[in-house]
Amino acid sequence: MDDQGGKSAQQRWNSNLRKLIGLALVLTAIAASASAHGAPAGGPTSGISIPSLSHGEMSVISTYRGAIIDLAENAADTNEDFRRVLNYAQIEYSYCMWGSVPQSVSDENSPFNECSHAYLAATKDVLLRMRTMPREAAAASEIVSNIDTELVLHQLSLILCQFSNESFNTADLIRPDWSAVPMHPASMASFSAIALLLLGSAWALRRTGRSAG
Template sequence: MFLFGVGTAFAHGSSEGGSHAGLDIPEISHGEMAVISEYRSGIIDLASRAVDTNEPFRRILNYAEIQYSYCLWGRVPGSVTDEGSPFNECAHAYLAATKAVLMAMREMPQEALAANRIISAVDVDMVRRGLALVTCQFSGEAFNTADIVKPRWSRVPIHFASMASLTGLSVLLGLAVFTLRRFLRPRDQLSE
């Protein structure tokens, strides 16, 4: 029931029709996503330590982090690899921003060497795994820092991996609350 209510509230939360007052972020292909996702933490770590930054760089980095949290930190199975996942467009957004941050660091004197190493590793992985030409329905979609792309909550019930993982998470949270309440009760209530 909760997912249906949330789905209705967020059904139209994609990047379509939003304000474009922010910064444009170039699209990312489905194949690039699969590889960039594996390097994401290294890219973000390097970017967060960058010294010679400017406002557009920081805004795109911030957008990448915000989008990542909206996509439940990439933890929903299939969010990156499954085009049918309700989290796939959302994943495209945070990984496109991550790629934009990486490409911007090529021009930064202190980060250029490390950024170019990551770019070379990504290129090699894409060729080795044959992902260079792999696309999906969101591969041509550019993004904008003014538009937060939310998961398509209304599609969660019909996507098995998403539904199973979110149901499992709900059960675990429920058990944790039950366990905490049981252990935090005063001792004299337990004896009654």
């Protein structure tokens, strides 16, 4: 019975380890695919143009992003252009790791700064479009007023970076510069933490398997 129990525990450990390795491979494949499939060399030929966003605006817009998206998702009187820009904002947000990578908004050298510009520029565009909607106009205008106040109060309007003059297009998805992650300490630390978490989980599963044996 002891031998059978030991074999069973070892099998569980091997199975769980394979799952963890599989997850790591999937994440690696996603990163490689995103890096390989960037924007077309000729630029977008269709889609909706989205105005650029200054570096100073980014930090303020990011603070209000949740409220803006909630309002937009519940908007009643929408049109196709509005829905496409909203969809673009949400896709870019997911491509940019849901804004979870440290310094992705604040540091223009972050591999995630350009895609942060993209989803926040689209978020701002969504907000401005809602000011013309009868039901959402009041709430949207209040958010715009709050943003303008913070920009003036902290003198952020004129803070620029390398992406501040870059406009975007719903036909052109912006992905993180994965090849630059190892050269950016904050990004590298974030992904190293994920790797350590996977290793820690594997170690814990191995100890659990030994205890069961």
